[in-house]
Amino acid sequence: MQGPTRRLIGAACALAALSGTGATAQTRAPAVELPHGGNAPALGQGSWHLAQGRHPAAAEEEALRTGIALGMTLIDTAEIYGQGRAEEMVGRIIAGQRDKVFLVSKVSPGHATATGIRQACAASLARLGTDRLDLYLLHWRGGGVDIGVVVGAFEALRAEGRIRRWGVSNFRVADMEDLFRVRGGDACAANQVRYSLTDRGIEPDLLPWCERHGVPIMAYSPLGSGNDLLRNPALARVAERHVSNPAAVAIAWTLRSGHVISIPESGSAVHVRQNAAALALRLTAEDLGDLDRAFRA
Numbered sequence: 001m002q003g004p005t006r007r008l009i010g011a012a013c014a015l016a017a018l019s020g021t022g023a024t025a026q027t028r029a030p031a032v033e034l035p036h037g038g039n040a041p042a043l044g045q046g047s048w049h050l051a052q053g054r055h056p057a058a059a060e061e062e063a064l065r066t067g068i069a070l071g072m073t074l075i076d077t078a079e080i081y082g083q084g085r086a087e088e089m090v091g092r093i094i095a096g097q098r099d100k101v102f103l104v105s106k107v108s109p110g111h112a113t114a115t116g117i118r119q120a121c122a123a124s125l126a127r128l129g130t131d132r133l134d135l136y137l138l139h140w141r142g143g144g145v146d147i148g149v150v151v152g153a154f155e156a157l158r159a160e161g162r163i164r165r166w167g168v169s170n171f172r173v174a175d176m177e178d179l180f181r182v183r184g185g186d187a188c189a190a191n192q193v194r195y196s197l198t199d200r201g202i203e204p205d206l207l208p209w210c211e212r213h214g215v216p217i218m219a220y221s222p223l224g225s226g227n228d229l230l231r232n233p234a235l236a237r238v239a240e241r242h243v244s245n246p247a248a249v250a251i252a253w254t255l256r257s258g259h260v261i262s263i264p265e266s267g268s269a270v271h272v273r274q275n276a277a278a279l280a281l282r283l284t285a286e287d288l289g290d291l292d293r294a295f296r297a
């Protein structure tokens with residue numbers, strides 16, 4: 001697919017529930033169109049540090065449930081997060097509401113053989129308590145990984161209905177070009193990479209490459225992964241202008257093109273409510289200019 005044919009769907013969705021203290025179900029949250037049909041929720045929730053004692057498990061589970069109720073219905077996990085414990089926690093959350101969630105998991109390069117991918121996928125599905133993933137990613141390329149074998153294994157899982165789509169993570173332009181040279185490689189549905197106001201490294205090359213080839217970027221660490229991004233005064237000023245909060249502004253900035261999916265992580269329901277406010281936030285040209293001056297591209 002050539003050109004920026006995807007767009008933010010449901011951009012004008014009503015999010016009145018976000019101003020209250022309770023999590024009320026959303027009818028329509030923004031989505032990003034995927035190559036070869038379908039779409040994914042624009043705003044999701046990460047799980048890298050969950051189920052590892054950073055917060056009480058009950059608080060983290062409440063956070064994930066709150067996010068789903070507020071429209072952050074894409075859940076990103078991986079077999080390596082907490083050695084499977086993050087997937088198990090996600091499994092407890094999606095039980096009884098699997099159809100509301102767009103579920104993403106990742107296979108590690110150490111398992112990236114035809115048999116290894118099949119076994120890793122089966123193990124992830126068991127921990128998640130489901131029979132299918134909406135998106136399955138190769139976590140990073142890793143030395144010695146044969147991309148043709150990975151694409152073949154992903155396509156076999158797709159044909160069997162165990163995964164709906166597949167994609168990659170941490171792929172640079174050269175990696176994407178290698179992938180697109182492989183037979184069937186252009187079926188890649190997303191590239192999950194680090195992208196935030198404090199890490200704009202993909203803007204000169206990977207972001208436009210993915211735009212041109214119709215591959216959505218999934219922005220990880222959109223809040224800076226615990227660095228000082230959220231304490232930046234420019235972010236605070238933009239947040240004040242919108243009667244919002246810095247985290248929502250940082251997330252809305254990653255979503256601004258309508259072609260990027262963003263997956264902030266939080267184990268706190270209070271923080272998740274702040275993050276979900278990004279769904280209703282439209283940054284103006286003035287906001288974007290202020291943020292450009294504060295955070296160098």
Ligand SMILES: NC(=O)c1ccc[n+]([C@@H]2O[C@H](COP(=O)([O-])OP(=O)(O)OC[C@H]3O[C@@H](n4cnc5c(N)ncnc54)[C@H](OP(=O)(O)O)[C@@H]3O)[C@@H](O)[C@H]2O)c1
Nearest residue numbers: 046047048220221222223224225247264265266267271274
């Ligand atoms: N593919 C990859 O290689 C890769 C690499 C890294 C991450 N990821 C994915 O991306 C997800 C997010 O990335 P990340 O965890 O590195 O970074 P992040 O989402 O940028 O930041 C997470 C940190 O921000 C805090 N936070 C969240 N909301 C907040 C708020 N409203 N106010 C203040 N602090 C807030 C969280 O603490 P609290 O829990 O206390 O809120 C946590 O410390 C991961 O969970 C994972 O799913 C993928």
